[in-house]
Amino acid sequence: MTTDATGADVTEQALASLRATADPRLRELLTGLVRHLHDFARETRLTQEEWERAVAFLTATGQACTDTRQEFILLSDVLGLSMLVETVNGDRAPGATESTVLGPFHMTESPVRRLGDDIDLVGGGETCVVSGRVLARDGTPLSGAVIDVWQADDKGYYDVQQPGVQPAGNGRGLFTADAEGSFWFRTCVPAAYPIPTDGPVGGLLRATGRHPYRPAHIHFIATAEGYTPVTTHIFVAGGEYLDSDAVFAVKRSLVHDFAETDDPSLAGKFGVPNPFRLARFDLVLERAV
Amino acid sequence: MTTDATGADVTEQALASLRATADPRLRELLTGLVRHLHDFARETRLTQEEWERAVAFLTATGQACTDTRQEFILLSDVLGLSMLVETVNGDRAPGATESTVLGPFHMTESPVRRLGDDIDLVGGGETCVVSGRVLARDGTPLSGAVIDVWQADDKGYYDVQQPGVQPAGNGRGLFTADAEGSFWFRTCVPAAYPIPTDGPVGGLLRATGRHPYRPAHIHFIATAEGYTPVTTHIFVAGGEYLDSDAVFAVKRSLVHDFAETDDPSLAGKFGVPNPFRLARFDLVLERAV
Incomplete structure (x- = not known):
């Protein structure tokens, strides 16, 4: 029974109630959670009314989630937690591609596509070719590597945000690298965009005076047998918000030129009108341990 | 941009993103939240998969909430947070009634009732009279004080948990104290009960090897003009689980005898069959500051 006004008991x-937890890792996590949660409430002298507002906020966050919207990931993103988890788990060896956050829009399976396919099913944006290789750190091409790609369109929206406007699978593709580990596809240059602000997380951003924008980027998950998968973005160099990403996900090594390219022969080879934008980079994986 | 593998940056x-928060208290709370959340993830080296499970758990918790169920309050309760918030805000002066948790079942407005009414609308349980006064610390009766009461039935269920079985308002009443500050009502002795275990919080209890039971109690919120309201329970002395309440809400001063009473004249006065159980205690409020 409770007798201590500081709440120490x-x-x-x-904490004592967690000691019978069978899984030692779950016990460790819950113990750390209770310690920090209680320290937070004690240090801030959280009031009953603030606690009620927090309960209402978390409830609304859960209820904003649907098959195509993940408001809790968004909350984790804007608090920097998602990027922190990426970072503490992302001890990449030198030369391996750095990871960054998954983000809330990897909701649907990307459609299987062939190398060279155009993932921009709508058109109207700036034509772009993305090309590179999946490699081991020693430069060995990873033939058969799978590259899962998803991106916003040139207005800054994902397909799942505009079910009546964009066809499902727009901006998405699941590619298999060729014998040289190479991949390439056509798309439009993605736009910078605000994260969804019509839910509880939008209210939090307004209350903190923060803008909701993310710099333009394309998401990738690269996997190859025997290697550790990497979840990452490629950011468009020179774009806005690279230094104030709403979700803190920019790493210097992930910013790449989407070069203005005036080369009719290369355009012909890729099957795009000349001039076009060309992003070239490799995805370098570590051997699984 | 991020460069540090420990995630310090x-x-x-x-933290820097919170500095423009207009409301200084909100800035303080969010700063404390981000510090503890990040320290938790860093200290435990939270993995991507564990983060995903946490997101799924919180989402399911939000989605389990309805008009008559508050799973986030339940989560806060079983982690001891609700009781801690009560405790750090509950610096009662000596003699004032101690507070305890609100709990998740104060969902509907209690029906207005007259002193002496029977809040057990179903019957079948052990008849009980609850009687006391609302007082200031110096013993002044608080005439016109309002007492909001809610309790589980003799099987351990609240009305909102059994919409087809119990009539709405069963076990609930909103009473006004008389000129002497006195209140009394008839009811049944509530049973100890398990908190709802069919949602995410039930899963958490199973994973930690904890029982879900709460010792038998009746909830009260007492309010009087010029005084600080108190949210509390009265626990049935001698009952099970008083030393292992699933939500850590028992305080010694809140445990009261529900005395077996064999007194035909008193039974007649209260309008109950003899013998009956009688709980007598006062609710003592502090002057508002």
């Missing part, structure tokens, strides 16, 4: 009881 | 950026 409530914390002690809550 | 992610934390720095997330």
